[in-house]
Structures are given as C-alpha cells and as structure tokens.
Amino acid sequence: MKSYSVQEINEILEGTLIGSTSYKISAPEQLEAASETEISFIGNKKYEKLWASSKACVAVVNENISIEPGDNKAFIKVKNADLAMSQVLELFAPPAPIFKHDIHPTAVIDETASIENGVKIGAGCYVGPNTKIGENSIIYPNVTILDECTIGKNTVIWSGTVIRERCHLGNNCIIHPNATIGADGFGFRPDPEKGLVKIPQIGNVIIGNNVEIGANSCIDRGKFSSTVLGDGCKIDNLVQIGHNSKLGMFCIMAGNSGLAGSVTLGNGVIIGGSASIKDHVTIGDGAIVGAGSGVTGDIEAGKVMLGYPAVEARDALKQWAILKNLVQDSKNKK
Numbered sequence: 001m002k003s004y005s006v007q008e009i010n011e012i013l014e015g016t017l018i019g020s021t022s023y024k025i026s027a028p029e030q031l032e033a034a035s036e037t038e039i040s041f042i043g044n045k046k047y048e049k050l051w052a053s054s055k056a057c058v059a060v061v062n063e064n065i066s067i068e069p070g071d072n073k074a075f076i077k078v079k080n081a082d083l084a085m086s087q088v089l090e091l092f093a094p095p096a097p098i099f100k101h102d103i104h105p106t107a108v109i110d111e112t113a114s115i116e117n118g119v120k121i122g123a124g125c126y127v128g129p130n131t132k133i134g135e136n137s138i139i140y141p142n143v144t145i146l147d148e149c150t151i152g153k154n155t156v157i158w159s160g161t162v163i164r165e166r167c168h169l170g171n172n173c174i175i176h177p178n179a180t181i182g183a184d185g186f187g188f189r190p191d192p193e194k195g196l197v198k199i200p201q202i203g204n205v206i207i208g209n210n211v212e213i214g215a216n217s218c219i220d221r222g223k224f225s226s227t228v229l230g231d232g233c234k235i236d237n238l239v240q241i242g243h244n245s246k247l248g249m250f251c252i253m254a255g256n257s258g259l260a261g262s263v264t265l266g267n268g269v270i271i272g273g274s275a276s277i278k279d280h281v282t283i284g285d286g287a288i289v290g291a292g293s294g295v296t297g298d299i300e301a302g303k304v305m306l307g308y309p310a311v312e313a314r315d316a317l318k319q320w321a322i323l324k325n326l327v328q329d330s331k332n333k334k
Helices: 005-012 044-052 081-092 313-333
Strands: 016-019 038-040 060-063 074-078 178-181 188-191 196-200 205-206 217-221 226-229 305-306
Touching: 005 016, 005 060, 005 074, 005 081, 038 044, 038 081, 060 081, 074 081, 178 205, 205 217, 217 226, 305 313
Parallel strands: 038 060, 060 074, 178 217, 205 226
Antiparallel strands: 016 074, 188 196
8 A cells, every 4th residue: 555754745745844743644534534644634724623633644734724733743734725635636546447458359449440559448349430539548348439539639438438420529538437428419399290300410519628527427419510518628427518508618517417508608617516507598707607506598707696597696695585584574473
C-alpha cells in the first residue's frame, strides 16, 4: 500500500505546514470516519467543529482556518482545500483495470475502422465501419461504437456505452457506463389516420474536448444538424439532453436534470439536480437553475433561478416565506 509523510504531501500541494505528526499517511478519508493514519479535508469553516473528535492525523485546510491542529497532528494550509483534495486523491488512486491484450480477440472491429497508436479495446466491443479512434483512447469491454463515428485522443469510454452512427467525441473525454450518445430524439406528430407518426432523426451529436458524461445519461441526436456539447462540459448521471440542444463551454448538469429539444445553454451555465428545461428555451452565460426547478422561458445571463415554475431566486424565497407565514397564521387561528 502507498504511504506518505506529511512533508511529502505538503511538497506536492505546495502548502504551508502547521504542526507535525509522526504517522505515515495511508489513505484519505472523511473527518468522521478517518483513522489516525489517514488524511482528511476541511473545505468549509462549518466543518471545523468536527476536527476535535476526528482521529485523522492530517487535514488539508483553507488558509482562513481558525483552529489549531493539536498534538501529533498537522494542517496543510492551501488556497483551496477542495482543489488540493483532488491532488491527494490522485496520489492514492488504485490502478485502472488491466488490459491483457491491447485489442481483445473477441472485439469486433470493421476492417475500414482506423485505430491509432496506443488504443486499447476490451472484450465484446463493436467498432463499426469508417470509425476512427484517436491515440491512447481506452474502450472498456462491451462498448458499441457504430458507423462513421470519431473518438478523439486520450478519451475513456466505460462498459455498456452505446455511441450511435455519425457521432463525434473530442479529446480527453470520459464517458461513464451505459451512457447513450446519439439515440433518436423524441419526435412524433399526430396524424388523423396513423396516430402518432415518428419524425426521422437524421442529425448527430458533437461533443467537444474534456467533456465528462455520467452513467446512464442520454444525449439525443439532432432531428437535423447536431446536438452539441461544448468543451469542458460536465454531465452527471441520469441526465437527458434532448435533440438539437446546444451547450456552450463548461456547463454543468447535475443528476436527473433534463433539457427538452432545442434548448440553448450559454457558457458556464449550471443546472441543478432534477431541474427541467422546456423546449426552445435559451439560458444565458453563467446563469444558475436551482435543483428541482422548472424553466419555461428564457433566462438572462448571470441570473439565479429557483422554483416551479422558476423565478429569480430572491423572489422564490420571498414567495416561500409568505406561504410559510400563511400556513402558520392558519394554524394559529385554529
């Protein structure tokens, strides 16, 4: 098992060491569960009270910490404890699953597919005609990549993922298990004679660089043209992105949220968990939609929206306060 002295970890984090400990650090752990050989984190002042009862020998903390580490314990002060935590986790990360064969003999790869240097493809994968997979990408077992797709360099696609025909992924992407990219958009129209008629979805999906897509998320192909995710977008598990939606750069969508068709998100938009966005809505740069909210109209850049239907957060909080007072008044009258 890996272990490090507090001095070694401090050198990596380039922090300020306060106090000392004789223990070698064997793993990271949350404050409440840590043992005396483990390192933890205090990223918010409200968690300082947990340090007194924590057994952790070291904590990575923000520079504004107001407590002392104590006997045989140490703090590593940094500008941002949450960001430093990612560096510590990398130190202790276990190795990725092993490929005994770079290209497993049970993988089915069309003879017209282009597989660049360093690519690994696991058991049971299918790679269709005229597909290109860039250098050092890793395709874990039982992934399906259909015709004329392109996968960029250093991209990781986990088991169960389906990437349908003519879809394109950039470099350094991570696609988690059972994601579906390029399924048909939800397009139907009523017909007096035939009932609901399916509208062909002939577009595709284009995903930029450094995008991460969570498990069981679905990104539908465009009815025509493309559904687009810009560079740096981070999509949580169980997210739905409807056909012809366009996401700018560095957007975040939390779990169970969804975009209907033809939604446009600017750069840096944050969509909270279980929020729903109506079709053809435009949300401006840097706007935030709170968890569980329902958006039915356009949102200006930088606005914070909350509620169902969503209104500006400060208005939603006022409405909730009024309702709470009305309920309390009604109880008092009884």
